[in-house]
Amino acid sequence: MGMDMTTKLRDFHQARWDEPIIFELTTPGERGVLVPEAPADVRRAGEKALAALPADMVRQEAPKLPEMGQMRVLKHYLRLSQENLGADLNIDIGQGTCTMKYSPKVNEILSRNSGIADIHPYQDESTVQGALEIVYELDRALRAISGMDAFSLQSGGGSQGLYAIISIIRAWVEHTGQLGRKDEIVTTIFSHPTNAAVAKLMGFRIITIYPGPDGRPDIEAFRAAVSDRTAALMITNPEDTGVYNHRIGEFTDLVHAHGGLCSYDQANLNGIIGVTRALESGFDLCFFNLHKTFSAPHGCGGPGSGVVGVRSSLRRFLPVPLVEKDEATGRYYLDYDLPNSVGKIKNFHGNIHAMLKALAWIRALGADGLREVARVAVLNNNYMFRNVLKIRGASAPYAPGEHRMEQVRYSWQTMKRETGVTTSDVQNRMFDFGVHYWTSHEPWVVPEPFTIEPTESYSKQELDEFLAITAEIAREAYETPEVVRSAPHRSTVHHIDHSYFDDEKKWAITWRMYRKKFDDYFVAK
Amino acid sequence: MKTVGLIVNPIAGMGGSVGLKGTDGMSVLRQAIERGATPRSQSRTAVALAGLSPLRDVVRIVTFPGDMGENAARAAGFSPEVLLKDEIDPTTTTRNDTIRAAGAILRRGVDLLLFAGGDGTARDICGVVGTDVVSLGIPAGVKIHSAVFGCSPRESGDVARQFLEDPATATRASEVMDIDEELFREGSVQARLHGFLCVPYVRQRVQGLKAGSALSEESVQRTIAGYVVRELMEPETLYVIGPGTTTMALKDRLGLDGTLLGVDAALGGKMTGKDLTEARLLDLCDAYKRRKLVMTPIGGQGFLFGRGNQQISARVLRFFDPSDLLVLCTPAKLCALEGSPMLVDTGDPGIDAKYSGYIRCVTGNGQYAMYRVR
Numbered sequence: 001m002g003m004d005m006t007t008k009l010r011d012f013h014q015a016r017w018d019e020p021i022i023f024e025l026t027t028p029g030e031r032g033v034l035v036p037e038a039p040a041d042v043r044r045a046g047e048k049a050l051a052a053l054p055a056d057m058v059r060q061e062a063p064k065l066p067e068m069g070q071m072r073v074l075k076h077y078l079r080l081s082q083e084n085l086g087a088d089l090n091i092d093i094g095q096g097t098c099t100m101k102y103s104p105k106v107n108e109i110l111s112r113n114s115g116i117a118d119i120h121p122y123q124d125e126s127t128v129q130g131a132l133e134i135v136y137e138l139d140r141a142l143r144a145i146s147g148m149d150a151f152s153l154q155s156g157g158g159s160q161g162l163y164a165i166i167s168i169i170r171a172w173v174e175h176t177g178q179l180g181r182k183d184e185i186v187t188t189i190f191s192h193p194t195n196a197a198v199a200k201l202m203g204f205r206i207i208t209i210y211p212g213p214d215g216r217p218d219i220e221a222f223r224a225a226v227s228d229r230t231a232a233l234m235i236t237n238p239e240d241t242g243v244y245n246h247r248i249g250e251f252t253d254l255v256h257a258h259g260g261l262c263s264y265d266q267a268n269l270n271g272i273i274g275v276t277r278a279l280e281s282g283f284d285l286c287f288f289n290l291h292k293t294f295s296a297p298h299g300c301g302g303p304g305s306g307v308v309g310v311r312s313s314l315r316r317f318l319p320v321p322l323v324e325k326d327e328a329t330g331r332y333y334l335d336y337d338l339p340n341s342v343g344k345i346k347n348f349h350g351n352i353h354a355m356l357k358a359l360a361w362i363r364a365l366g367a368d369g370l371r372e373v374a375r376v377a378v379l380n381n382n383y384m385f386r387n388v389l390k391i392r393g394a395s396a397p398y399a400p401g402e403h404r405m406e407q408v409r410y411s412w413q414t415m416k417r418e419t420g421v422t423t424s425d426v427q428n429r430m431f432d433f434g435v436h437y438w439t440s441h442e443p444w445v446v447p448e449p450f451t452i453e454p455t456e457s458y459s460k461q462e463l464d465e466f467l468a469i470t471a472e473i474a475r476e477a478y479e480t481p482e483v484v485r486s487a488p489h490r491s492t493v494h495h496i497d498h499s500y501f502d503d504e505k506k507w508a509i510t511w512r513m514y515r516k517k518f519d520d521y522f523v524a525k
Numbered sequence: 526m527k528t529v530g531l532i533v534n535p536i537a538g539m540g541g542s543v544g545l546k547g548t549d550g551m552s553v554l555r556q557a558i559e560r561g562a563t564p565r566s567q568s569r570t571a572v573a574l575a576g577l578s579p580l581r582d583v584v585r586i587v588t589f590p591g592d593m594g595e596n597a598a599r600a601a602g603f604s605p606e607v608l609l610k611d612e613i614d615p616t617t618t619t620r621n622d623t624i625r626a627a628g629a630i631l632r633r634g635v636d637l638l639l640f641a642g643g644d645g646t647a648r649d650i651c652g653v654v655g656t657d658v659v660s661l662g663i664p665a666g667v668k669i670h671s672a673v674f675g676c677s678p679r680e681s682g683d684v685a686r687q688f689l690e691d692p693a694t695a696t697r698a699s700e701v702m703d704i705d706e707e708l709f710r711e712g713s714v715q716a717r718l719h720g721f722l723c724v725p726y727v728r729q730r731v732q733g734l735k736a737g738s739a740l741s742e743e744s745v746q747r748t749i750a751g752y753v754v755r756e757l758m759e760p761e762t763l764y765v766i767g768p769g770t771t772t773m774a775l776k777d778r779l780g781l782d783g784t785l786l787g788v789d790a791a792l793g794g795k796m797t798g799k800d801l802t803e804a805r806l807l808d809l810c811d812a813y814k815r816r817k818l819v820m821t822p823i824g825g826q827g828f829l830f831g832r833g834n835q836q837i838s839a840r841v842l843r844f845f846d847p848s849d850l851l852v853l854c855t856p857a858k859l860c861a862l863e864g865s866p867m868l869v870d871t872g873d874p875g876i877d878a879k880y881s882g883y884i885r886c887v888t889g890n891g892q893y894a895m896y897r898v899r
Contacts, residue, residue, distance in 0.1 A: 189894075196892065206892045207885065211864065218897070224883035225895040417676065420576060420683040443856045447863070482579070 008468035012434035013490045015082035022076055023511045026066040032073060064512075083492040085436050087298065091462045093384070094430065094437025096407045096451025097192070097240050099268045099292035104364070107295070107357040116356055121348040125333050131352055132332035135323040138307075138359040145362075145370070146266075146286050147279025148309030152318040154350040158267045159194045161287040161306025162234075165263050166198040167342040168285065168310065168317040169232045172261065175317075175340050182231035182260065188217040190239035190409075192265055193441055204231060211445070215243045215398020219250065226254050236265040237281070238272075240441070240451060241397075242381065242404035252282030261285065261314075267306070269293040270455055271378055271406030274371030278309070285310050293373075294358035305354035319345045376456035377406045380463060384408070384454050387467050391474045393418060397446050407453035409446050416448045421477035421484050423448040428495070429476070429487035433469040527689050528585045529577070530635035530658070531605070532626045532650065534642035535592035535618055537566045537666040566665040567597055569678040570641040573663040574601035576682020580689060587633055589626045591615030597641075608633065620649050627653035637661065637725070639685055641678075644668040644703040648719045651701040656723040659696050661685055670702040670826070673722045688725035697742050698770050698785075699724040700823060702833060718768050718786050718823060718833035745855045745889065746774035752890045753819070754778050757851065763813035764791045765806065765841075767834050771821035771853045788836045803836045810844035818842075819851045827862045829898060830880065831870035839873030847879065852886040852896075859886075859894055866897035 003010040038046065050058065068076075092100035111117065115130050125132065139151045155161040166185075173182045185199035188209045196206045207225045212218035217239070226233075233255045237248050245251075252262040264283035270293050278286035290296045290305035298304070310318060320341045321334035334349075365373065382403050388394050393415025396408050412423045423439050427450075430436050440449035454463055476483045488494065508514035536554055539562040577584060578601055586605040588594030592615045598605040608629045613622050623642070627650045630638055638658045640650055643666010651673075654660060662674035663681040675681030688694045698721040726742065753775055758764065766772050768786050776783030776791075783789045787800030790809055798809055810816055823833040829852065830837060852867075869880045885893045 200891055204891070208888070208892065208894045210859070210894060210896060213864065218895075221883050221895040221897065225885075417680070420679055443860045445860050 007472075008465045009472055010434050010465075012432065014085070014431065014434075014492045015079070016492045017079040017083060019076065019079045019083065021511065022066045022068070022073075023064075025068055025072065025076060028067055030067045030069050030072075032068060032070045085431070085434065090435045091458060091466045092435075093452055093454040093458055093463070093466055094435060094450070096409070096438060096453040097268060097441075098298060098438070099270050099289075099406075099453060099455055100298060100457075101270075101295055101455040102457040103295050103297045103357065104361065107360045110360055111353045111356050116352055119352075125331075129332055132323050132334075134352065134356050134359055135349070136325055136332055138355050138362075139323065141359065141362050142288065142307060142309060144367075145269075145273065145277065146288075146309045147277040148286060149312035150315040150318060150322070151307055151309045152322065152345075153305065153307045153355055154319045154345050155287075155306040155308060156346045156351055157291075157304035158192070158287070158289045158306045159198070160345055161267070161289070161308050162192075162194050162198045162265065163201075164306075164308045164319055164342065164345045165234070165285050165287060166202045166204075167319075167345065168308070168314060169261055169263065170202050170204075171317045171340055171342050172314060173231050178231075178259075182229060184227070184229045185232055185234055186222070186225050186230055186255070187234045188236070188239060189443075189445055190217070190241055191234065191236035192240075192267060195234040195236070195263075195265055199234060211241070211398065213398075215241050216245050216247065217251070219247060222251060223254065226258055226260070228258050230255060230258050230260040232261040232263050234263045234265065236267070238405040240407065240409055241399075241446075242271075242406065242408045243399045243402065244405055248281050256282065263287075267292055268406070268453075270453075271374055271381075273374045274367060275374050279311075284314060290354045290358040295361040296354040296357040303351040303354055305351045305358070307350075316340045317342055319343065321349065323349075373456045374406075377454070378403075380454040380456065380458060381406050381408065381452075383460070384452055384463055384467065387463075388452065388470065391467075391471045392478060393421075393474050394470075406455070407451060409440060409449055409451050411446050412448040412450065415474060415477055419477045419481050421481050423450050425484045425487065426450070426470075426473050426477070429473045429484045430469065431488040431491040433472075435466060435469060526583060526585055527580075527637070528587055528633075528635045529685070529689070530630040530633070530638040531570075531574075531586050531588040531594040531598055532623060532630065532638070532640040532642075532646075533566050533570050533588075533592060533594045533597055534623055534640070534646040534665070535564055535566055535615065537564075537642035537646055538569075539564055564592075566641045566663075567592060569663055569665040570594075570597040571600055572678035573639065573641070573675070573682035573685070574598065574603070576679060576686050577689075578602055580686060584689060587630065587635055589613055589615070589622075589629075593618060593622065593626065620645065623649040624653055630654065631658060637685060637688055639663060639681070641665040644671050644701070647671045647673050647701045647722065648703045651720040651722050654722070656698055656721055658723070659688070659725060660722045661688075661724055662722075668704060670704060670832075671722075672699040673701055673724050684725050695726045695741060696723050697726040698722070700769070700833070702823070717835070721770065721785060742770075742855055742857060743774070745857070746771050746853075747778070748890050749853050749855070749887055750774040750778035753851065753853065753887060756891070757887075759815070759817070760793060761815055762792070763797065763809060763816040765789075765801075765809070765816065765818045765837070766791065767818070767820040767837060769821040769823060769833075771855065771858070772819055775819060775853065788834060801836060803838050803841060806836055806841045807844075810841060816844065817849045817851060818845050819853065821853045822858065822862075822867050827865060827867040829867045829869050831868070831872070839871040839876040842871060842873075842876050842880070847882070847884070850880070850884065852884050854886045854888060854894070854896075856888050856894070859888065859896065866899040869898055 087100055119128050119131055135153055142151050155164050185204045186207050187195045199206055209217045209221045237245055255262050262283045264278045264286040266286050267289040269288055287306050287308045291298045316338050317340050320336045320338050323332055324335040325332050385404050385408050394410055395414055396410050416422050427437055437450050440451055508517050539557045581602055586598045586603045588598050588605045590607055590610050590613055595605055595607050623646055631654050638660040640646055641663040647662055661681055663678050664674040675684055701719045701722055703719055766789050773785050779794055781791055781796050784800045790798040820829055822829050869877045871877055881898050883895050884898050886896050888894050
């Protein structure tokens with residue numbers, strides 16, 4: 001017998017292996033593969049190659065890699081995987097804004113095809129026609145979904161996609177002779193913070209719009225912010241609050257009236273895919289994360305892909321190469337002939353695995369299926385919305401009485417005031433039931449936030465389980481708050497000391513740096 | 526073993542329930558008692574201390590006799606160390622006792638000073654300990670304009686607990702404000718900035734993968750100051766710089782020996798006036814044709830003009846245009862406004878209207894927010 005199906009609460013316990021870092025598992029001389037000794041002629045050729053290297057680039061000693069047998073390596077990583085709540089194990093709707101969904105396993109099998117898995121970007125075009133066809137067909141599908149005229153599929157993730165967009169905006173400013181005159185980007189506080197970050201990186205001033213009383217970006221503030229200095233609007237829509245912005249057309253019209261561009265962060269397209277498009281909302285550029293809406297695995301399950309679409313007037317700025325088709329011969333080829341290209345955003349041509357999975361997903365669903373994705377995602381979300389609001393201490397700011405799109409930013413502010421239990425405490429307690437949630441981007445405009453995004457993949461049964469867990473933790477917060485505040489109790493680790501994050505002197509992102517900074521750290525002085 | 530100082534103002538809050546807008550001074554207190562006021566600082570302290578009771582075995586409370594803290598500490602299950610036992614009569618306390626108690630705490634040394642009261646109590650304590658002792662207010666008074674109190678007694682207890690449990694908890698200098706009770710009773714609100722207390726700051730931390738840790742308030746303030754100096758400040762221009770920690774970071778960046786509470790003026794990187802009165806400001810504005818005004822909203826209520834900086838009066842503001850105004854504000858401070866606009870209340874409707882609308886406020890390096898002012 002498993003969990004109690006009436007309470008929907010699991011008697012869960014995460015594995016705890018207390019697994020060392022792989023470098024600590026090294027045993028000198030132990031090997032995973034015994035490589036046969038190279039024949040003399042190969043050795044000679046190798047020596048010649050080494051001799052060609054500048055002396056200061058040749059290692060004097062071998063890198064200190066872990067020395068381990070195959071089976072120990074396998075166990076090491078399996079144990080680590082058991083210490084994680086993977087997307088295929090937990091009900092991953094608490095990672096709002098991330099559009100977690102099912103990545104069909106059949107597409108994983110497709111991506112192992114040697115025509116995809118074993119090819120190299122330096123291969124001659126004639127030998128990779130199938131791969132190029134995938135890129136070409138996906139480009140065409142994305143054009144239909146967005147209304148844009150051309151896509152670059154090169155970026156390896158969302159931030160890179162936005163970096164490509166700001167590079168294009170910068171190139172457009174330069175090539176239209178507006179350098180020094182258009183130097184501002186307008187964004188909103190509920191847009192993904194990367195929009196502001198890449199714009200700042202590129203030297204633009206950032207003007208951020210805060211929400212008005214109804215939760216939508218304050219249009220009066222927007223009117224005050226937009227001027228002839230505005231190079232572009234960079235906005236996520238719907239924003240992370242999930243409130244539908246019926247005035248988005250007024251925003252894009254105003255920016256166009258001042259000669260600026262409009263960029264649409266559609267990393268998450270899930271609430272509107274197949275329903276409305278970037279073109280009709282007045283945008284000039286947009287981007288999608290294939291690892292969100294389009295079902296390619298997300299995050300560390302990647303590789304990711306942040307594809308960028310533009311109107312025809314901006315095609316000349318796209319990263320190169322693009323994949324085009326010679327209609328006469330039916331052959332696909334790489335097109336580097338873009339006069340004002342921003343160049344490379346990433347090495348080579350992009351993550352072909354993610355593209356294949358996205359194309360397979362689009363083809364499996366068809367146009368009607370894509371619209372169905374949005375409809376079910378919005379339905380799921382409003383089911384959650386109604387039921388989360390019934391939980392004591394939970395609320396959703398802004399736009400009372402209105403439905404939400406595909407996600408909701410909620411608040412535990414009431415619960416915190418009444419019990420002292422914070423959203424971080426709830427986050428820690430979620431692990432004890434085999435799920436997790438994420439709070440929100442900083443700064444926390446909504447106090448004590450949490451963000452739920454139940455995409456089309458999740459069944460009602462799973463939504464009910466997540467609701468039951470949330471309600472149980474809220475009950476505990478009011479009745480036995482210590483249980484929540486001292487959580488997690490059934491997870492791999494207890495609390496992590498975050499002071500390390502705050503002090504760059506303590507950062508150690510490589511093993512070598514860790515040894516350097518911490519070798520004597522834990523020894524009593 | 527951590528030590529927590531506890532000072533309870535036994536009469537805080539008594540005026541409020543009977544419409545007296547404060548309890549500063551003995552005659553008002555007598556009036557309050559006559560009107561049937563009952564003390565509430567004991568019950569409020571009890572709520573806050575309940576939040577600390579799980580730490581009973583590892584925290585020592587240092588406090589003062591009777592209703593000045595001893596009773597509340599014992600009721601919460603602590604065995605407090607009681608100072609000034611023979612010197613304070615807890616049945617007839619005045620602000621002098623609060624001041625003496627704060628001095629005793631400063632000499633004794635504590636990890637955290639908890640005090641229950643209102644703005645007047647905060648002001649008295651601030652006058653003694655300044656930012657030398659980490660302090661936190663339990664809201665029990667009538668007037669709570671200072672940013673040194675928890676939103677509720679419960680939150681004060683929670684923040685105190687977090688601070689004691691987690692050595693990494695940050696602190697920041699927060700405003701102590703007080704309004705003139707006499708004028709308040711006559712219907713006029715005149716809040717003054719009296720100083721800063723060093724208060725535990727429980728940063729809203731995001732533990733998820735999507736966000737790294739945020740910069741501290743101080744480093745954001747330094748970033749803003751650096752940007753203003755590098756990119757925005759113009760030569761041969763008089764800069765009138767208002768009070769607050771955000772503008773203080775600018776004064777520091779300019780190498781000026783500025784005042785935290787006062788209005789200073791600088792020109793070409795040199796101080797032209799320190800802790801200026803309205804009269805001196807008017808003289809300076811008259812003397813310099815190119816002038817700008819650098820402000821930060823005060824406290825949690827977001828007053829840009831009219832509270833805490835009355836020197837910059839309507840008459841002074843007549844010398845400036847909204848385009849001369851540079852507002853500096855960290856994103857955390859903006860969020861703390863919870864969507865409310867910044868406020869202008871100079872007493873001159875014409876000036877108030879002139880500065881109302883939307884302002885570009887500097888929030889970081891090349892970063893602005895377009896924010897409403899009313």
